[in-house]
Amino acid sequence: MNKKLLLLAMLFLLLILNPVFSQNKKIEVLIPLGPTVIPFSTMILENPDFNFTIWRTIDELVIKAKDNKYDVIIAPFTTLVNLYNKGINIKYLATFNFASFYLVSNKAKKFEEIIGDNVYIAQKESTQDIIFNIYLQEKNLKDKINIYYSTPQEIASLFIAGKINNALLPEPFVSMCVNNGGKIILDIQKTYREIAKARLLPITSIAVRGDIDKKEIKRIDLIFRENFKRLSQNPKDYIEKASEILKLDKKIIELSLKRLSFIYQGISIKNDLMKYLEFIYEKAPQTIGNIPDEKFFSF
Numbered sequence: 001m002n003k004k005l006l007l008l009a010m011l012f013l014l015l016i017l018n019p020v021f022s023q024n025k026k027i028e029v030l031i032p033l034g035p036t037v038i039p040f041s042t043m044i045l046e047n048p049d050f051n052f053t054i055w056r057t058i059d060e061l062v063i064k065a066k067d068n069k070y071d072v073i074i075a076p077f078t079t080l081v082n083l084y085n086k087g088i089n090i091k092y093l094a095t096f097n098f099a100s101f102y103l104v105s106n107k108a109k110k111f112e113e114i115i116g117d118n119v120y121i122a123q124k125e126s127t128q129d130i131i132f133n134i135y136l137q138e139k140n141l142k143d144k145i146n147i148y149y150s151t152p153q154e155i156a157s158l159f160i161a162g163k164i165n166n167a168l169l170p171e172p173f174v175s176m177c178v179n180n181g182g183k184i185i186l187d188i189q190k191t192y193r194e195i196a197k198a199r200l201l202p203i204t205s206i207a208v209r210g211d212i213d214k215k216e217i218k219r220i221d222l223i224f225r226e227n228f229k230r231l232s233q234n235p236k237d238y239i240e241k242a243s244e245i246l247k248l249d250k251k252i253i254e255l256s257l258k259r260l261s262f263i264y265q266g267i268s269i270k271n272d273l274m275k276y277l278e279f280i281y282e283k284a285p286q287t288i289g290n291i292p293d294e295k296f297f298s299f
Contacts, residue, residue, distance in 0.1 A: 026050060092207055109185070130284055175255040175256040
């Protein structure tokens, strides 16, 4: 009997000390390098309960997501849907970015002037790439504009150096280009709302690992909601921290916030999310495997 009690005591201690079962286990988060860092900058540098890992390419994200070690994945909404369709056990939690993408030019004053020219787009099959290509398709311009792809960092550098004329970028790279003589000639958010007759463009979303306890999901959701409230109340602190992480001038981060739209929205915008998915599934089915089932939106 004493041996059984001793064994049970040892198991109990093991469970307490093991970080997998400890209540103090850090929440592991995958986050993309770019504008998404801004609203999470204070958490990245100051919140000891969260461990943020930055991903830079979709291929890198897919490899890391398959590990099933991350509790939270932050990525373009379309990318999260594609991860789910590939069998990765995640569920939708929230969307928080609804404006980020703009076409800038150092040559043209309006979009019509770049017909026949080259456009450099940050990341193939990104949200801005999908919407821009649908827009060209709707305007019968697919064969009249040459598209090239690279990273936002490289495209912004080439644009500022005057080596390319037209760049489709996310913030804060748009502000970098505008600050160096570029002019915005197309607002991708407005374009989407017009061609899809939609209310908003869901850009960046948050998913949680599918096997996380519901109470833990609600706790994470509450922490994120409070974080976005603080962002709206005191953006200066976030600007300073984001500048440190992204290695960008604070003035550029501040300028970019004028064109970004950080509003934390959960399942309440499901109709908008479904409208977006149905729209791109109709217009560009190759960019999304399937429209996800209800399990993706419930936890």
